[in-house]
Amino acid sequence: MPRPILATVHTGALRHNLERMRRAAPDARVWAVVKANAYGHGIERVFEGLRAADGFALLDLAEAERVRALGWRGPVLLLEGVFEPRDLELCSRLGLWHTVHCDEQIDMLAAHKTQQPHRVFLKMNSGMNRLGFAPQRLRTAWARLGALPQVDEISFMTHFSDADGARGIDHQWIAFEDATADLPGERSLCNSAALLRHAGRPRVRADWVRPGIALYGSAPDFPEHDAAHWQLQSAMTLATRVIGVQQLDAGASVGYGSRFVAEAPMRVGVAACGYADGYPRHCDTGTPVLVNGMRTRLLGRVSMDMVGIDLTPVPDAGFGAEVTLWGRAANGAVLPIDEVAQAAGTLGYELMCAVAPRVAFAVD
Numbered sequence: 001m002p003r004p005i006l007a008t009v010h011t012g013a014l015r016h017n018l019e020r021m022r023r024a025a026p027d028a029r030v031w032a033v034v035k036a037n038a039y040g041h042g043i044e045r046v047f048e049g050l051r052a053a054d055g056f057a058l059l060d061l062a063e064a065e066r067v068r069a070l071g072w073r074g075p076v077l078l079l080e081g082v083f084e085p086r087d088l089e090l091c092s093r094l095g096l097w098h099t100v101h102c103d104e105q106i107d108m109l110a111a112h113k114t115q116q117p118h119r120v121f122l123k124m125n126s127g128m129n130r131l132g133f134a135p136q137r138l139r140t141a142w143a144r145l146g147a148l149p150q151v152d153e154i155s156f157m158t159h160f161s162d163a164d165g166a167r168g169i170d171h172q173w174i175a176f177e178d179a180t181a182d183l184p185g186e187r188s189l190c191n192s193a194a195l196l197r198h199a200g201r202p203r204v205r206a207d208w209v210r211p212g213i214a215l216y217g218s219a220p221d222f223p224e225h226d227a228a229h230w231q232l233q234s235a236m237t238l239a240t241r242v243i244g245v246q247q248l249d250a251g252a253s254v255g256y257g258s259r260f261v262a263e264a265p266m267r268v269g270v271a272a273c274g275y276a277d278g279y280p281r282h283c284d285t286g287t288p289v290l291v292n293g294m295r296t297r298l299l300g301r302v303s304m305d306m307v308g309i310d311l312t313p314v315p316d317a318g319f320g321a322e323v324t325l326w327g328r329a330a331n332g333a334v335l336p337i338d339e340v341a342q343a344a345g346t347l348g349y350e351l352m353c354a355v356a357p358r359v360a361f362a363v364d
């Protein structure tokens with residue numbers, strides 16, 4: 001019998017969240033962003049739930065091959081473009097669209113031998129200062145690309161640094177609008193946060209939107225808004241069971257470092273989940289958790305393979321009780337991954353990407 005920890009991917013939730021993103025941009029096409037193995041869910045496991053997307057966006061060429069291996073014939077976009085010349089051979093062979101964000105990538109394209117010209121997304125750096133051409137260099141890059149027989153249609157994209165926060169997108173959006181104003185081609189600007197918070201304007205929604213995190217049911221601007229506010233459903237449940245119970249006297253402690261000390265007699269459940277499963281060690285006493293669908297809290301330090309849980313609110317729960325680390329319990333109660341991430345000082349993104357290889361997955 002394997003350890004009872006299990007991650008479940010919810011196909012219905014993915015479908016719902018994709019539909020929700022479509023409603024936010026009914027006139028745009030939707031790239032489902034499935035980089036990082038679909039944010040830790042597994043590309044093959046999310047494919048059914050996301051197949052109503054207009055395309056899949058990712059950045060690892062091996063992942064692009066996996067999307068094609070699933071039989072997907074629609075668009076696939078490499079968000080970082082190619083890394084070396086031979087990547088272009090794969091683009092030609094698999095019909096991948098790719099981002100062009102620097103001169104070196106144009107050089108590679110110019111030297112590439114292909115029968116099929118490539119569809120490219122020319123990326124502008126509108127202020128995030130990660131990838132992309134500066135506004136004043138965009139036109140030259142566009143002209144260079146346009147002169148290449150290896151290049152088919154040229155589209156434009158940029159990426160926002162503050163779509164989830166107070167600064168917002170206007171400074172970047174205006175820079176992008178100014179630099180691309182008279183250039184023909186489709187445009188793509190919005191990640192999840194921009195789509196949910198700033199896409200009232202058709203020119204921000206543009207031709208393609210690129211939601212990632214929202215598809216998986218995490219609110220991009222938590223705690224300002226939670227997943228329920230945005231009508232998003234958890235696409236992953238991480239669940240395990242109680243494998244031991246301890247009765248504590250007042251003054252007794254739990255776990256390494258005796259970080260939690262009982263003030264009164266109480267019951268502690270020990271659940272089969274630890275940091276070697278990807279559950280963050282930064283979670284400490286007070287982190288929310290569900291037992292039999294009832295909300296309670298972690299006690300003490302997270303160990304490699306186990307964690308202590310306060311059973312006070314669930315007096316009936318004992319050996320074998322259902323423990324939901326995040327996601328949906330059997331009784332329908334939901335613990336948003338964002339709340340657990342906040343307790344660990346991080347984001348839902350990091351938690352879902354970090355589920356460890358030793359955790360078995362199921363799809364429902």
Ligand SMILES: *Cc1c(COP(=O)(O)O)cnc(C)c1O
Pocket residue numbers: 033035079159190191192193210211212213214220
């Ligand atoms: C990851 C990524 C996205 C998706 O971002 P979310 O915040 O997960 O919605 C969109 N565009 C680019 C270029 C990305 O790298």
